[in-house]
Amino acid sequence: MTDLLDSDVDATPSRLGEVRPLLELQSLSVAIDVGGVEQPILRDVSLSILPGEALGLVGESGSGKSMTAKAIDRLLPDGARQSGTILFDGQDVSALSGAALRSYRSDVAMIFQDPRVAINPVRSIGDFMTEIMVGNRRMRPRAALDSVVEMLGRVGISDGRRRLDQYPHELSGGLLQRVMIASTLLTQPRLLLADEPTTALDVSTQAEVIGILSELQQDLDLAILFITHDLELASAFCDRTAVMYGGEVLEMAASTALQDDPLHPYSAALGAARPRLNERRARLDAIPGRPLSAVEAPRDACSFAARCRHRVDECVAAHPDLRPLEGGLVRCIRAGELRAARKEVGHDAR
């Protein structure tokens, strides 16, 4: 096993160990060509997901979280140059072709933020859902319909047969997102890439969809890469969470630890910037400046340094590595020292 995996073992001593990760990203970097200049969009991203595990990927605009999912799903834009390795079940995903690639595409499913954009508006729900079964799987249309109705039932749509004749515009956003989820389950995937799957939904519908994903994760032993901008949602749903910024991972930790004891100043600042449900605060601790994309982030300094309240000269002298700390991984040279100071003061200084 590589060093990378060993460092992940530190992140979850209780669950990893013997189990082989379902998905493993090893130093994944992606660059695209912009006007003849190669610009990075992902930088040295290493993470792993165990079978049946929910891993959160949290970040703001341009952090690279969606691009990570696209790289996994082999949906990178034309001309993108990728280095590093993506392993699925031990196989190099970039090397797959033909039948092996088709089988990979069945194993890995993706759902997007807005189901109205992702589902063909002029086809009925039944057509949309049976297409893959009849087309790729050579199933008889009637048998395909039966399994579609069963899948709709799994996501809480009990009157599935009636829904088959309906069109996307006749369904609410929450219902349509559930149709989207059901459609991805038809190929019996082992990994679900969920890119902001509840961002466009109402709060109570979001809770429903999260509940459904949670059930599917348990019932089908489905691994989920859950991409969101909402740290609290990721913490509530995911076993572990990675925080991304400027195209790289700044922190990876158990979700509860990330919420109670964030190691990277950015993770802490993100948590502190959100208004609270339980109390009104005189002022929110806003982070100055705006999030940097991978293209803008400095290559020879900490990418968050410009906005960090704990910045010292060393932070801009070299690009920090992702290092183990307190069972997690953190890309900050001051993380250990800052944490010790917080513990000494005896209160959470975020």
Place this chain on the structure above:
Amino acid sequence: MTRAEAVALEVAGLGKTYGDVVAVDDVSFSIPVGGSMALVGESGSGKTTIAKMIMGLERVGAGTVHACGRDRTNPARSLEERRRRAREVQIVFQDPYSSLDPHQTIADMLSAVVRLHHRSLSAADCRDRVAQLLDMVGLHERHGQALPRGMSGGQRQRAAIARALAAEPQIVILDESVAALDVSIQAQVLNLLADLRDRLNVTYLLISHDLAVVRQLTDTAVVMRQGVVVESGSTGQILDSPQHPYTQHLRASVPGPGWVPPRRA
């Protein structure tokens, strides 16, 4: 402490139907001058329809709307009347990218609004006013020369707030105005909105589904479901001890430490 407060915005028995669909049914509330009220609800609750009726973008179906003591239930009869109403109530939408003209610089946009409402203003005074507006929302003077596409999402939303303030309104409707912003930027804009309220004594009507944002920015709240008010009162009370089952359900749906998604029936 108690004194009769001047009312900035008051709607009474407000209603709207589209064909057989009742979008808004008998909604009443009022906001004192300098106050801040949230209209909380999910899709189809009628909250945006209410905002449109207050703005005059949608005809009032039933009931009345008063802003700054003047009746605006019926459409404006004259250009003068329309402009006066614009000086009373302004709106900031969720997505500044679609609500800003892509071909107009921010400074041009602001000066157009300033001139519309102060037609006797000299060119120099207008420039000063635009610079003041940019400064007020935390934008640099160079942002004035930028087009919306050259700005970040947070900067665009600041520009949209500046445009609303350019008319010197007494009431600003914030229609999901911080919902599309990144977390770190959302905090900046929420702080800005709180500062502006302190400084200008402007009245806010916040339309939002985000209960944490509602807590941070408003004093009172009205919770709506399917066009009907289910609960209203002080924001703190509604969030701390929601009385209506729907409000309780909304509150329980918000993720937080130890949260378990309510299981479906």
